[in-house]
Amino acid sequence: MTDPKVKRVLMSVTDKTGIVEFARALTEEFGCEVISTGGTAKVIAEAGVPVTPIDDVTQFPEMMDGRVKTLHPRVHGGLLAKRDNASHMAQAAEHGIEMIDMVVVNLYAFEKTVASGADFGTCIENIDIGGPSMLRSAAKNFESVAVVTRPETYDAVLDEMRANGGATLRDTRAKLALDVFRTTSAYDGAIAAWMGEQLEGAEPFPASRALRITKKQDLRYGENPHQSAAFYTRDDYAGAEHSLAHATQHQGKEMSYNNYLDVDAAWAAVREYENPACVIVKHLTPCGVCEDADLVAAYKRAHECDPVSAYGGVMAFNRPVNDDVVTAVFENKQFVECIIAPEFSQAALEMYAAKPNARLLSTGGVNPAGGEVEYRSVEGGLLVQDSDAVAExxxxxxxxxxxxxxxxxxxxxxxxxxxxxxxxxxxxxxxxxxxxxxxxxxxxxxxxxxxxxxxxxxxxxxxxxxxxxxxxxxxxxxxxxxxxxxxxxxxxxxxxxxxxxxxxxxxxxxxxxxxxxxxxxxxx
Structure with missing residues (x-):
């Protein structure tokens, strides 16, 4: 089957970033008909881009406060019909179903609604039904239909169409379909987790748990060079704001598997203290810990505990690192793999630029110690527990x-x-x-x-x-x-x-x- 040219596009998005420009390019460059729903259609039309309302296609009005608008055979038939199947195409013609070659959909912001503290009814209304249905139909029929879920992919899709006479390529459509199923799986997992909390209470260890993780980077290797490895972020982590996984790396080589483990140990340790503190870790073991009214003094005294082990270790501070701290580190001639802190002053960053291999990570703040669930793998399973903290x-x-x-x-x-x-x-x-x-x-x-x-x-x-x-x-x-x-x-x-x-x-x-x-x- 040849790659199909895109002629009809169905758009229905919550995140309207770039949607007008995308719609304009599709209509002006490729002559596409753009079909759209409620709010999306309004935005596109107000920008002067031709758009066909969805109820002109379905011959049925949007109803029930928008709960029912795209759940119709003229939508899903146009998405699911196999273009190389004569029977499918004959049935479509019999019922006046025209083909839809591209779906551009992203989902109701359910997770943001929950995070905002919205009430139960509002959260229920932000469970998307038509969106996942259209995404799944289009993704299932990726041989004929391109399905686009993210604004950041619009330009690449247009570039591919320009290079191929208005068509998308099968490999691209297959990858976009895979992204859809990952997206809808994560979306349903978030809804299930929230619904479980509402109906069963905030059970820390429910009968089943869906872990939602996204790969942040491939690592050069694991604990040892013969082990492959990658680093994932947890999308359901409530304390993500100031966590290691979401820290900003200002300089240095990419973090290694062992770097992540050591920095995590140091960051967990330093967060136990209310006063300025420094923790130096080597091979998951604190080799220097100090709490002092002055952060420079805390560093110096932590380093004095075991200067030999501190060399080549990682450090964590629970206060912003300034040039005075960096000066003290340089005076000790201490080689540091990584430093994690809430912030680094501009002067500190400029000083460390002379040592480009050192990794500097800022979290933007300090989460309280503990209060989360942590996971450790064993062969064939996971151990799950509340994270430890010295609350007593x-x-x-x-x-x-x-x-x-x-x-x-x-x-x-x-x-x-x-x-x-x-x-x-x-x-x-x-x-x-x-x-x-x-x-x-x-x-x-x-x-x-x-x-x-x-x-x-x-x-x-x-x-x-x-x-x-x-x-x-x-x-x-x-x-x-x-x-x-x-x-x-x-x-x-x-x-x-x-x-x-x-x-x-x-x-x-x-x-x-x-x-x-x-x-x-x-x-x-």
């Missing part, structure tokens, strides 16, 4: 102190900082902190005592007079004894072990204050 730190006054010695006010503030930082270290996690900066961390070990030994070794003399956090309870006193032996004066942990009394007794023996939070923060 806001009520630290409710934490219990089972030891004879109570933490001082300064120690308690330090323990809150350490507890937030420890959450981002791989389990089993031990973190030692001093003056609101991490000085030693051990994590990812099969047993907690080894994590404590690693943290103490890294902290060295700084462990004396410091505090420590353990992401889960001590199953034995040995891990605690390592910390106390290094000079730690206070420890925060969830509590809840069958050997809590043994650990409490060890703390009392050594004059160490211990705080129970009642919350665990494993990070596997």
């Amino acid at each position: 730190a806001a009520d630290a006054a409710d934490w219990t102190v089972p030891t004879d010695r109570k933490p001082t006010e300064e120690e308690m503030a330090e323990l809150v900082f350490a507890w937030k930082a420890c959450k981002s270290v791989k389990s089993n996690a031990i973190l030692i902190a001093k003056d609101h900066a991490s000085v030693g961390a051990g994590g990812g070990q099969p047993n907690r005592v080894n994590s404590a030994r690693i943290a103490v070794e890294q902290a060295g003399e700084k462990a004396k007079g410091a505090v420590a956090a353990s992401d889960a309870f001590f199953p034995f006193r040995d891990g605690f004894d390592v910390l106390a032996g290094a000079g730690v004066t206070a420890v925060v942990q969830p509590g809840g072990s069958i050997r809590d009394e043994e650990v409490i007794a060890a703390a009392n023996e050594q004059g160490v204050a211990m705080v129970f939070t009642g919350h665990r923060h494993f990070r596997h």
